[in-house]
Amino acid sequence: MHQISLETDIMGANEEAAAHNRESFDRAGVAVVNFMSAPGAGKTSLLEKTIEALKGEMRIGVIEGDLMTTIDADRIAALGVPAHQITTGSVCHLDAKMVHNSLHNLDIKGLDLLIIENVGNLVCPAEFNLGEDLRVMVYSTVEGAEKPKKYPVMFHMTDAVVLNKIDLLPYSGVSFEELHDNVRDVNPDAPLFPVSCRTGEGIDEWIAWFRTRIGEIRRKADAAAA
Numbered sequence: 141m142h143q144i145s146l147e148t149d150i151m152g153a154n155e156e157a158a159a160h161n162r163e164s165f166d167r168a169g170v171a172v173v174n175f176m177s178a179p180g181a182g183k184t185s186l187l188e189k190t191i192e193a194l195k196g197e198m199r200i201g202v203i204e205g206d207l208m209t210t211i212d213a214d215r216i217a218a219l220g221v222p223a224h225q226i227t228t229g230s231v232c233h234l235d236a237k238m239v240h241n242s243l244h245n246l247d248i249k250g251l252d253l254l255i256i257e258n259v260g261n262l263v264c265p266a267e268f269n270l271g272e273d274l275r276v277m278v279y280s281t282v283e284g285a286e287k288p289k290k291y292p293v294m295f296h297m298t299d300a301v302v303l304n305k306i307d308l309l310p311y312s313g314v315s316f317e318e319l320h321d322n323v324r325d326v327n328p329d330a331p332l333f334p335v336s337c338r339t340g341e342g343i344d345e346w347i348a349w350f351r352t353r354i355g356e357i358r359r360k361a362d363a364a365a366a
Contacts, residue, residue: 161271179260
């Protein structure tokens, strides 16, 4: 009897949907970034800072993923950019099909940058390709120095790591040096950005890098379309 792995079937279907998303993003000429983190790491706060800095330069839209409520989408919409909420119920990540369906609610042809804020989870979101150009992981430093070793997949499969809440380090008992070294052991190449969304420390460095990377992605897309 022929058996089919359920996991393989699910991931194969997701890859097909991600490829379809990629075609849609390319046609629209929009750069797409997937923001991932555990709950409470500060993704939405970092998005607010990023959008405030760049919305005068780029047309930005946001897809928000959460188990329940539109709280984060409401926060983003208050900044004057279009935001669509995906409410997943009990699903702990966004998949490519969810993102595809959400595109009916956003005019991505009118955007330069689409940011997808994934569901707060330190494992599952990294396993699902959404068709994005860039992955950014936001990690709260006060979650501990050991997490990169305990949950390596997301740290390994990201293009940049933002280490948020550095203002709380003096009260947390967490060694930033140990955390830094553990991230580097798992991902030697991704740039690291120590920041505090509360105080603004490190935000300018993060914004400068992000602006440059989005510019590179869009120039590459324009060249491919020419």
